[in-house]
Amino acid sequence: MDHLMAFLSMGGKGGYIWPAYLIAAVVLIALLVNSLRSARIQESRLAALRQARRGIPEDDA
Amino acid sequence: MHRFANPTRFLKVANAIFPWCAGITALLLAAGLYLALFHSPPDYQQGETVRIMYIHVPSAWMALFVYACMAVSSAVALIWRHPLADLIAKAAAPIGAGFTLICLTTGSLWGKPMWGTWWVWDARLTSVLILFFLYLGYIALVNAFDDPTRGHRAAGILALVGVVNLPIIKFSVEWWNTLHQPASVLRLDGPAIYPTMLWPLLLMATGFTLFFVTVLILRVRSEIAAAKIRNLQLSLAQG
Numbered sequence: 001m002d003h004l005m006a007f008l009s010m011g012g013k014g015g016y017i018w019p020a021y022l023i024a025a026v027v028l029i030a031l032l033v034n035s036l037r038s039a040r041i042q043e044s045r046l047a048a049l050r051q052a053r054r055g056i057p058e059d060d061a
Numbered sequence: 062m063h064r065f066a067n068p069t070r071f072l073k074v075a076n077a078i079f080p081w082c083a084g085i086t087a088l089l090l091a092a093g094l095y096l097a098l099f100h101s102p103p104d105y106q107q108g109e110t111v112r113i114m115y116i117h118v119p120s121a122w123m124a125l126f127v128y129a130c131m132a133v134s135s136a137v138a139l140i141w142r143h144p145l146a147d148l149i150a151k152a153a154a155p156i157g158a159g160f161t162l163i164c165l166t167t168g169s170l171w172g173k174p175m176w177g178t179w180w181v182w183d184a185r186l187t188s189v190l191i192l193f194f195l196y197l198g199y200i201a202l203v204n205a206f207d208d209p210t211r212g213h214r215a216a217g218i219l220a221l222v223g224v225v226n227l228p229i230i231k232f233s234v235e236w237w238n239t240l241h242q243p244a245s246v247l248r249l250d251g252p253a254i255y256p257t258m259l260w261p262l263l264l265m266a267t268g269f270t271l272f273f274v275t276v277l278i279l280r281v282r283s284e285i286a287a288a289k290i291r292n293l294q295l296s297l298a299q300g
Binding site: 009010011013014016017019021022024025027028030031032034036038039041042043045046049050053 | 103108109110112113116119120131155156159162166167170171173174177246272275276279280282283286287289290293294
């Protein structure tokens with residue numbers, strides 16, 4: 001437990017070090033999630049559009 | 062080059078390397094974080110605070126590298142009219158902005174304990190802030206037109222004009238008196254940094270680079286799909 005506390009306090013500078021790592025993690029994960037989501041959405045929209053065009057006549061176009 | 066300008070061929074190559082990029086990114090970042098947080102020694106002057114370096118410096122390199130990629134793609138798109146180059150530049154911009162934001166905030170968190178201030182208006186910090194605004198300006202401009210072609214062209218020109226900022230950022234610490242320390246790794250006489258610090262730094266930097274490639278592939282995929290959707294809707298509207 002003492003080891004962990006010493007590690008987290010980082011010689012008293014943990015208040016600067018951990019937020020730096022946290023901000024980097026948040027920004028990178030947000031980028032990744034946003035990019036994954038938009039790729040999935042656009043590609044499924046494209047697939048749906050192509051299917052609609054091939055199958056049913058363009059009543060919704 | 063023309064071979065890869067074909068979106069279908071691009072998607073084939075991109076999808077083949079995607080899982081590798083994603084996997085190696087995870088491994089490199091895990092190893093880099095382990096070395097950075099547990100294995101590397103505290104600095105003899107800066108103490109533990111030096112661990113911010115393993116995030117700050119690689120993200121600063123990426124901020125410049127991604128901008129250079131964006132500018133080259135924009136130039137290719139403007140000169141040779143490769144539609145894929147436009148999509149790559151557009152896809153890269155938010156990733157570069159993200160790395161610049163990380164660089165600025167971690168730098169601020171490093172500046173407070175070391176310099177006694179969150180921010181100073183010196184040459185290095187100000188020129189990186191301008192880089193951040195260039196990214197934001199590019200993103201705003203590329204989305205500002207109904208006709209994507211016009212947006213790509215206007216934003217591409219902005220990206221090329223902004224290139225002048227890159228050497229200013231790199232050499233600002235030599236040209237002007239700044240609070241920011243000069244380069245320790247990318248210097249002519251070799252890195253002035255111990256291997257125990259250099260290794261986690263290089264691992265994080267390579268990890269960030271592959272992270273960029275991974276996310277770029279995802280974003281270009283969604284841009285290609287969006288462009289195809291536009292074309293399909295256009296052809297539907299024209300009957």
